[in-house]
Amino acid sequence: MTDGMILAGKTALVTGSTSGIGLAIATAFAKAGANVVLNGFGEPAAIEATRAELAASTGVTVTHSGADMTKPDEIAAMVAEAEAAFGAVDVLVNNAGIQHVAPIDEFPIDKWNAILAINLSSAFHTMRAALPGMKRKGWGRVINTASAHALVASPYKAAYVAAKHGIAGLTKTAALEVATAGITVNAICPGYVWTPLVGKQIPDTMKARGMTEQEVKEKVLLAAQPTREFVKVDEVAALALFLCRAEAANITGALLPIDGGWTAQ
Incomplete structure (x- = not known):
């Protein structure tokens, strides 16, 4: 195995990966040798073109799941399908997210519920489904895309900030639970990307x-x-890939800012 193929033989599931940060992470993992399960909504032909191009350019197997991140049953089925197809989900990246901006007293209840479901609860459901397989193998990496807003707040983003602070707590709790199982759980906290x-x-x-x-x-x-x-998407992807390396085995339960100094102020 070359240094560049550190994920050869492994499988990565990246939620919210049909564009942006998620796609950059999925691409970095594919280039490092991992089979990849993409997830996210979009125009079917465009998603298929992205999937096919990534597979062709890297030589790994790339699939796509249209699982709705607000639906626990679809999330569980997505993980089960990945395990059936590839044998395991070795790397789980919880990246799916949405945003809405409004004062608390004007914040639509349906937007609050959707943001909490997609930005926070979906990560619980994916981990609940994927951790047993990681435990059986004695190796796993869970990487949650949080935000600078997991560490600090901004006005008019009540649901997003609450969800990202929740991801911070979920990351730490999960890391403690699997600390002796060969699994690390970390959160990357980007600023504006x-x-x-x-x-x-x-x-x-x-x-x-x-x-x-x-x-x-x-x-x-x-x-x-x-x-x-x-912040560049490739910078976020590079940090995610580093967390998969053997040298990162003792980085766990960490909230890792990549925010141009935002949270240092």
């Missing part, structure tokens, strides 16, 4: 605030990050 989703928000923000594109980036999106730079 440059993704297509963020890019699409800029024109509306420019119009609403009467700002230029550069002003939106600097005064709205990057105001919290001392580096004044977006």
Whole structure:
């Protein structure tokens, strides 16, 4: 096994991986030799093109599950299908997430429930399903995509901040439970990451605030990050991959900021 193929023979399940951070992590894992189960919504033809291209470019097996992260039964079935197809889920990345911004007294109840379900509860359900298989093998990696908002708060993001703080606690609890089982559980806490989703928000923000594109980036999106730079999806993926290395065996229960200094303030 070469240094670059540290996940050869293993299988990674990455939720919310049809675009953005999740796709970058899935790509890094595939390049490191892992078979990959993608998950997420989107246009079927586009998802199939992404799946096929990733498989062709890396030589690993790549599948896609359309499991709804708000439905525990579908989550359990997704993990069971992955185990049936590949023998195990060796690496689980809980990345699925949604956002809504509003004051607490105006926050739609359905948005609160959906954000808590997708950003927090889904990680419990995936771990509940995948940990027994990891325990049987005596090896596993659980990586939760949290956020700087797992460590600090911002106004108008009650559900998201609550969910991400919940992920922090869930990560620590799970890490303690499996500490002697050869399994690590960690959370990566990115600041603002440059993704297509963020890019699409800029024109509306420019119009609403009467700002230029550069002003939106600097005064709205990057105001919290001392580096004044977006975190790159490949940087998040590289950290996730490092957590899978043998050298990371004693990194567990950690909340790892990658936020341009945001949470150092």
